[in-house]
Amino acid sequence: MENFKNKFQDYLLLEKNYSQHTVTAYSHDIAFFESFLSSQFDDNNLISVNYNQIRAWIVSLSDDGISNTSINRKISSLKSFYKFLLKTKQIEASPLLKHKALKAPKKLQIPFSEKELDLVLNQLNYSEDYEGVRDKLIIDLFYTTGIRRAELVNLKIHNVDLSNLTMKVLGKRNKERIIPILPIIAEELKKYLSERARLQSVTDSAYFFLLSNGVKLNDSFVYRLINYYFSNVSEKVKKSPHILRHTFATHLLNNGADINSVKELLGHSSLASTQVYTHNSLAELKKVYANAHPRNKK
Numbered sequence: 245m246e247n248f249k250n251k252f253q254d255y256l257l258l259e260k261n262y263s264q265h266t267v268t269a270y271s272h273d274i275a276f277f278e279s280f281l282s283s284q285f286d287d288n289n290l291i292s293v294n295y296n297q298i299r300a301w302i303v304s305l306s307d308d309g310i311s312n313t314s315i316n317r318k319i320s321s322l323k324s325f326y327k328f329l330l331k332t333k334q335i336e337a338s339p340l341l342k343h344k345a346l347k348a349p350k351k352l353q354i355p356f357s358e359k360e361l362d363l364v365l366n367q368l369n370y371s372e373d374y375e376g377v378r379d380k381l382i383i384d385l386f387y388t389t390g391i392r393r394a395e396l397v398n399l400k401i402h403n404v405d406l407s408n409l410t411m412k413v414l415g416k417r418n419k420e421r422i423i424p425i426l427p428i429i430a431e432e433l434k435k436y437l438s439e440r441a442r443l444q445s446v447t448d449s450a451y452f453f454l455l456s457n458g459v460k461l462n463d464s465f466v467y468r469l470i471n472y473y474f475s476n477v478s479e480k481v482k483k484s485p486h487i488l489r490h491t492f493a494t495h496l497l498n499n500g501a502d503i504n505s506v507k508e509l510l511g512h513s514s515l516a517s518t519q520v521y522t523h524n525s526l527a528e529l530k531k532v533y534a535n536a537h538p539r540n541k542k
Contacts, residue, residue: 248290248291248329248332248334249271249274251328251332252270252274252324252325252328253267253270253271255328256270256324260417261417261418261419262417263394263416263417263418265394269317269321270321270324270325273317273318273321273322274290274321274322274325276318277290277298277301277318277322278290280301280304281293281297281301284297284300284304285297290325290329291329291334291335293339294339295339295340295342295343297339298319298322298339298340298343302315302319302346305318311348312346312347312348313348313349315346316345316346316348319340319343319345322340323338323340323343326338326339326340353482353486353487353490353520354480354482354487355487355490355491355494355495356474356478356480356487356488356491358495360474360477360478361387361491363476363477364383364473364474364476364477365380365383365384365387367477368473368476368477373439374439374440374442374443374456375456377432377435377436377439378436378439378440378453378454379469379473380432381429381432381433381435381436382396382453382466382469382470383469383470383473383488384429384432385429386470386485386488386489386492387488387491387492388425388426388429388492389411389423389425389429389492389509390423390489390492390493390509390510391413391423391489392415392416392485392486392489392511393463393466393467393485393486394463395413395414395415396453396461396466396485397451397453397460397461397462397463397466398414398451399411399413399451399452399453400450400451400452401449401450401451401452402450403452404425404433404452406425406430406433406434409424409425409426409427409430410422410423410424410425411423411425413511415511416511419511419513421508421511423509440454443456443458444458445457445458446458447459448460466485467484467485470483470484470485470487470488471483471484489510490521492509492510493506493510493518493521494521496509497521497522503515503518503519503522506518506521
């Protein structure tokens, strides 16, 4: 079975083009389920599993206070694993064939307002040293390009083309896309590169964004950075890089951008993924409609 699990990881990485982070999460979920089988059924053979055993795991997770959203994610990992076993003819039918996802509440992501962005980018005092220039650029880049946190962390220095005002990022499933850069951001990028060149020691020279010790950024550092600066101007519960991505899409749509263009900028594979950002633009549209239509004027 260990060999099957290793081959499954290779399948996710090489054939499905999943990120290492996703592959690790899937592997943890499968190992967690295997441990449950061993403790509850004295049998950890994943190939001979039946749906009743999976159902027992779901109930156990729920009893432990795990949310339906998290349970659905874990079951998604199992589904992928059994699809792989089916594809490689290790099983004849998936034990999850008739499983239906648990109902989970849709979380409303509230974007930052234009005022909040103005306060963070134009009113806060950033230091004029390397860290201050870098921090402001990171916030502005999230807001003006809509890139994902992992895309920013892994941005390579040779993929930023200032002469053509573009940058190339590696998105989900290793899909590359070209994103335009605003002229004002290009100036910030040049200023950052000037400060970066003064760093005394650089370990990860291939990466665009670095810590002050010359090592590439990590996900938790970027999350803390965004949370820190926006805590000064916003009382929203969630202040994260993803909310900035959400803000980028919402503000574009509110100002008349075509949804298909926003889809391409975000790197979504389907329009359905982009449509989750339209509820805020619809609210804005309703406001304009109510104020402008003669039938609504008293």
